[in-house]
Amino acid sequence: MPVTSALPEAQRALSGWGRTAVELNRVVRPRTAGELSGAVSGGASDAIIARGCGRSYGDAAQSRDGLVIDMTALRDVIAFDSTSGELHVQAGATVRELLALTLPRGWMLPVVPGTQEVTLGGAVASDIHGKNHEHDGTIARHILSFTLHTPGAGTLEVDRDHDREIFSATVGGMGLTGVLENVSLQLLSVSSPTMLVDNDRTSDLEQTLAVLDGGRERYRYSVAWIDALAGGRGHGRGVVIRANHASADSLAASDERSAPSGARATRVTVPERFPAALLRSATVRAFNELHWRLAPKHGRGKPTGVEPYFFPLDVVGEWNRLYGDGGLLQYQIVVPPGQEQVLSTVLERLRQRHVPVYLAVLKRFGPGSEGMLSFPIDGWTLALDLPAATPAVGETLDELDELVAGAGGRVYLAKDARLSAGHLAMMYPELERWRAVRARLDPAGAMRSDLADRLALTNPRASA
Numbered sequence: 001m002p003v004t005s006a007l008p009e010a011q012r013a014l015s016g017w018g019r020t021a022v023e024l025n026r027v028v029r030p031r032t033a034g035e036l037s038g039a040v041s042g043g044a045s046d047a048i049i050a051r052g053c054g055r056s057y058g059d060a061a062q063s064r065d066g067l068v069i070d071m072t073a074l075r076d077v078i079a080f081d082s083t084s085g086e087l088h089v090q091a092g093a094t095v096r097e098l099l100a101l102t103l104p105r106g107w108m109l110p111v112v113p114g115t116q117e118v119t120l121g122g123a124v125a126s127d128i129h130g131k132n133h134e135h136d137g138t139i140a141r142h143i144l145s146f147t148l149h150t151p152g153a154g155t156l157e158v159d160r161d162h163d164r165e166i167f168s169a170t171v172g173g174m175g176l177t178g179v180l181e182n183v184s185l186q187l188l189s190v191s192s193p194t195m196l197v198d199n200d201r202t203s204d205l206e207q208t209l210a211v212l213d214g215g216r217e218r219y220r221y222s223v224a225w226i227d228a229l230a231g232g233r234g235h236g237r238g239v240v241i242r243a244n245h246a247s248a249d250s251l252a253a254s255d256e257r258s259a260p261s262g263a264r265a266t267r268v269t270v271p272e273r274f275p276a277a278l279l280r281s282a283t284v285r286a287f288n289e290l291h292w293r294l295a296p297k298h299g300r301g302k303p304t305g306v307e308p309y310f311f312p313l314d315v316v317g318e319w320n321r322l323y324g325d326g327g328l329l330q331y332q333i334v335v336p337p338g339q340e341q342v343l344s345t346v347l348e349r350l351r352q353r354h355v356p357v358y359l360a361v362l363k364r365f366g367p368g369s370e371g372m373l374s375f376p377i378d379g380w381t382l383a384l385d386l387p388a389a390t391p392a393v394g395e396t397l398d399e400l401d402e403l404v405a406g407a408g409g410r411v412y413l414a415k416d417a418r419l420s421a422g423h424l425a426m427m428y429p430e431l432e433r434w435r436a437v438r439a440r441l442d443p444a445g446a447m448r449s450d451l452a453d454r455l456a457l458t459n460p461r462a463s464a
Contacts, residue, residue, distance in 0.1 A: 007030060010029075013025075014054065014062045016060065017057045019327035020326075020328075027069075031074070036074065036181055040149040041149075041151060046066050046067065046446060048448070049069070049448065050069045050091075050180070053122065056415070057417060059449065059451045064450055065453075071180075075093040077089045087102065090120075096116035096117060103306065107187040108188050108193075109139075109185075109187060110188040111123075111137070115311055115313065116307070117314065124180060124183060127371045129363075129365070129381075130221070131222060132222075133364075138369045138376055140370045144159075145157065145158060145159045147182050148181070151447060153442075156178070168371055169372050172374030172375065174452070175449065191245055191246065192246040194251060195221075196245075197241060198242045198299060198300050198301065199241055200297070200299075201297050203233070205237070205343065205347070208224050208236055213364065218242075219242040221244070222363065223241050223242075223363050224241065225361060226238040226347075226362050227289075227360070228351075228384065229284060229285045231351055235348065236344060238360075239291075270321040272321065276323055276387065281356045324387075328386060330383060330385050330386075332383040334365060337379050337380075350396065356387060356390065358387070360382065362380065362381070363381050364379075364380060372434040375413065379409070381412075401419065421456040424455050435458070
C-alpha cells in the first residue's frame, strides 16, 4: 500500500554522491513542520526516508520502493544566542549556511565533515566526525536536543540527558529512527576565522603515522593526505596537515597578518558526461608526485581560511563526475590502535589487485561516539576513493571487509554502497540494541532506505 501524503509528489532519479545506484524515487518536499509530520505519519505501511543534500556516498538517502522526504526547504534558524553559542535550527540547514551565520560572530560548528554541502539532519544521522575527533568527538557530543518525527511514537522532543536510548539510537542511526525536524547544539567559540596550518611531508606510512601521532596535544585538527599509488619505499608517504584556530597574537607572529576566511565560490564545475578515461592512474600518479614534492618538508604557521582548510574539494563543483558514468566508491574504515598493519595491508592489497586509489585520507580518532551505530572508535581511519567500474573492486573490498572486521574495525555506513549484512553484524556490536530501540519508535518498519534493505538493518530476517 503506497504512502499517503497531502503533499504533491515528484518522480526524481536519485543516487548517492558516488553515483553507483541511480534509482527513480517518489519525492515530497515539506515546507512546514505540519507537512513533515503528515508525511511521516502517513508512512505507517510503506518505506520512507529523509534526504538532505545527497552527500552520503551510497544508498542511504533513497528508497526505490517508498517515499523520499526532501528536507531542504526546512532550513530556518529558530534561535541563535551569540553570547552562549547555542544554536537552534531546522534540520535542512546546511553547514555552509550555518558557518556563514556563525563565523562572523565568533562561533563555529564544533564538528564539520569534508564538505559544506551537508544538512544538519544528515550530519546527525551520520554522526559526522572531523579533523578534530580526538579533541571534540563527533557532532553527537555537542547536540543538546532535537525534535524527531516517528511513524509509531509520534513527534518526540529528545533531550540528550533524559532520553539517552532514543538519542543514542538516532545519532549515527542513518535516519532510520525517524525524521529530524530541528536540532539544538552548542557551538565552538573561535578567536578568528583564520587557521594557522603546519605541513609535514612524510616518506612512508610508518613516518606518516608517527607524525600524526606526535604532538597530538598541540593541534586541534589533524589529517594526512596519502599517496596511495606510491609503492616500494614510498608506500604510504604523504603530507600531514595540522592546524589550530589563530589568535590575534599568533597571527601577528606568523609570516602573514591575515588570510581569506569568508565563503569561497566554486571556481569550476565538472561537466555532465565527463569522460572517465581522463581520470586514470597515470594522471593521478603524476599529480601525486608533484603534490608530494611541492609540499614543504616542515611548513609552519601558514594562515589559511576556514573553507580552504576544511573543505578543499568544494572549490570544484560536482567533482564526483570526474569518475565518469561508472561512479566512485569511498571505502572508509577504522581500526583500533595496535592494528596499524591493516592500513598497510589495505593499501598494498588494492595496489596488487590494480584497484587505483585516487584520493586517500588518514586521520586519528579518539574515544568512540555516543551513537549505537556511530562509526568512530579509538584508532585510525582511512578513507579511499576508488573508481567503481574497476574490475575486481567488489571482490577485493569484500576481502578487506573480512580483514577489517577481524581486526575489530568497521566500515562507515554513510560512505558505504556495497557492504554485506554479515559483515555489518561483525562490525557493529550494538546493532541488536539499536534495533530494539528503533522497533519501539517504528514498529511497522516504515523508516527504510535502500541501504537499510541491502544490509537488512531494519529487517534482519531478510538476510537469513
